[in-house]
Every structure is written in C-alpha cells, then in structure tokens.
Amino acid sequence: MRMAEVSAKFELSQDTLRYYERIGLIPPVNRNNNGIREYNEDNLRWVEFIKCMRSAGLPIEALIEYVNLFQQGDCTLSARKDLLIEQREQLRLRIEEMVQTMGRLDSKIENYGQSLHETEKALSRS
Structure with a gap:
C-alpha cells in the first residue's frame, strides 16, 4: 500500500x-524501484497501533520507549506492560477530569437555560 493510501486509511498526514x-515508531518502510514507499502488513499494524495510542493521549516519548523495549525482545515484556499500565492510569485520570468538566459545562448550560426561560417569561408579561 502506498503512502497516500495509508494516509487516507488512517487519516494521518503523509508528513506524520x-x-x-x-x-x-514504525519500522522502516520498503521502497520500490522508484523510491516510493510500499507499506506492508507489519507497517500497517504499527501505524494502527501508534494512531490508537496517540488517540488515547500517549506522548511520543512513551511510544518511543515502548517501541525500543519491543525491539529488545521478550525480556522486556514486564517493562512494556508496566509502561502501558502507567499510561492507562494517566488516561483514567484525564477521563475523570473530563467527566468533571462535562458536569460543570452541563450545569452552566442548565443555568443559561433557566435564565433564558425567566427572561422569556418576563418578555411575555410586557
């Protein structure tokens, strides 16, 4: 699969x-005789994994560390698991914060709704 197709499939820019x-973060991509990148299934799995982890908020540095550990082999299984557990905890904390923020927004929106309703009632009395 060529870069433009991969870019469209995963909604990532070619620069990314x-x-x-x-x-x-992804293994070197083979190139054809014209120097055009040809992504194989292994490359695509890495792109999908990296996109998923970035969507979850993992920083590039954590992903680089994960990939480096992966390349060292099975002796790093525990370290990779620990890294993912740590990142999951960070994500859980961000979700908790977002839920609290959503509650505040909902409350503010409700206040605006009540205020607007009272203003409209006052206008109808005029």
Whole structure:
C-alpha cells in the first residue's frame, strides 16, 4: 500500500507518517524501484497501533520507549506492560477530569437555560 493510501486509511498526514518512520515508531518502510514507499502488513499494524495510542493521549516519548523495549525482545515484556499500565492510569485520570468538566459545562448550560426561560417569561408579561 502506498503512502497516500495509508494516509487516507488512517487519516494521518503523509508528513506524520514520515515523521513516525523517521523517529522509529514504525519500522522502516520498503521502497520500490522508484523510491516510493510500499507499506506492508507489519507497517500497517504499527501505524494502527501508534494512531490508537496517540488517540488515547500517549506522548511520543512513551511510544518511543515502548517501541525500543519491543525491539529488545521478550525480556522486556514486564517493562512494556508496566509502561502501558502507567499510561492507562494517566488516561483514567484525564477521563475523570473530563467527566468533571462535562458536569460543570452541563450545569452552566442548565443555568443559561433557566435564565433564558425567566427572561422569556418576563418578555411575555410586557
């Protein structure tokens, strides 16, 4: 699969794909005789994984660490699991904060609704 197709499939810019390859988040992508990148299934799995983890809020640094550990082999299984557990906890805290923020927004919106209703009632009395 060529870069433009991968870019469209995963909704990532081609610059982002090049960046991920350059910093080692995805393995080097083979190139055809014309120098055009040809993504294989392994590359696509890494792109999907990295996109998922970025969507969850994992920082690039944590992903680089994870990939480096992965490349070292099975002796790093525990360290990789620990890294993911730590990142999951960070995500849980962000979700908790977002839920609290949503409650505040809902409350503010409700206040505006009540205020608007009172203003409309006052206008109808005029």
